Amino acid sequence: MSTSRVMIWVQHLLGIGHLKRAAALARGFAAAGLETSLVSGGLPVPGLAPGGARLAQLPPLKTVDDGRWALLDGDGAAVDEAWLARRRDRLLAIFRAVRPAALVLEMYPFGRRQFAFELEPLLDAATAVRPRPLVPCSVRDVLQRNAKPRRAAAPCGPGAPRLAP
Numbered sequence: 022m023s024t025s026r027v028m029i030w031v032q033h034l035l036g037i038g039h040l041k042r043a044a045a046l047a048r049g050f051a052a053a054g055l056e057t058s059l060v061s062g063g064l065p066v067p068g069l070a071p072g073g074a075r076l077a078q079l080p081p082l083k084t085v086d087d088g089r090w091a092l093l094d095g096d097g098a099a100v101d102e103a104w105l106a107r108r109r110d111r112l113l114a115i116f117r118a119v120r121p122a123a124l125v126l127e128m129y130p131f132g133r134r135q136f137a138f139e140l141e142p143l144l145d146a147a148t149a150v151r152p153r154p155l156v157p158c159s160v161r162d163v164l165q166r167n168a169k170p171r172r173a174a175a176p177c178g179p180g181a182p183r184l185a186p
Contacts, residue, residue: 026056028121029074029159030112030143032133033063034084040066043127046159048072058119060112062136064095077115080108092135109139116146123155131160 027050031043040061047059051073059071062079069076081095094100116124124147127133129140147154 025054026058026119026121027123027125028058028060028116028119028154029125029127030060030129030140031062031127032082032136033061033066034082035086037063037066039127040069043125043159044069044071044074046125047074050074058115058121060115062108062112079111079115080104082108090135105138109142112139112143113146116143120150121154122152123157125157125159127159129158131158 027047029043029047029050031039033040040063043059043061047057048071050057051071057071057074058077059074060077060079061069062082064081064083065078082092082100083095083097084090084092092100092105094104124143126140129136133140144156147156
């Protein structure tokens, strides 16, 4: 594990705001001399400029805001458990290759809970390695009333129970 490596996980769904913000963080880390990997799980965005950071593209997932928030592959087809497992395994392989000292998660656990299928195993992998990477959450926007009181009241932080999506 290198003290100069940062890995940023980001998933954009309906727009690219989260991705653009994560790319700005990646540019800043890289400009500060940190070896930075930006891992994107949304559709590829032409012209994305992560600066000196390495961009790793997961098999893309998207959704349609139709009230169900079903996850779809890059072509708009429904995904199954096997497809999600392959994507999870790709993310874990990237983590093992990067060996980051810091693993930045965009929104999780405050958002993107439908990605627990890959983020919980990623957090387990981060907990298992020594030295453990720092795992900050980068929050772009949480200024909305949560319609699910259980989630709004859930504790966060070390030792807090993790929530299923």
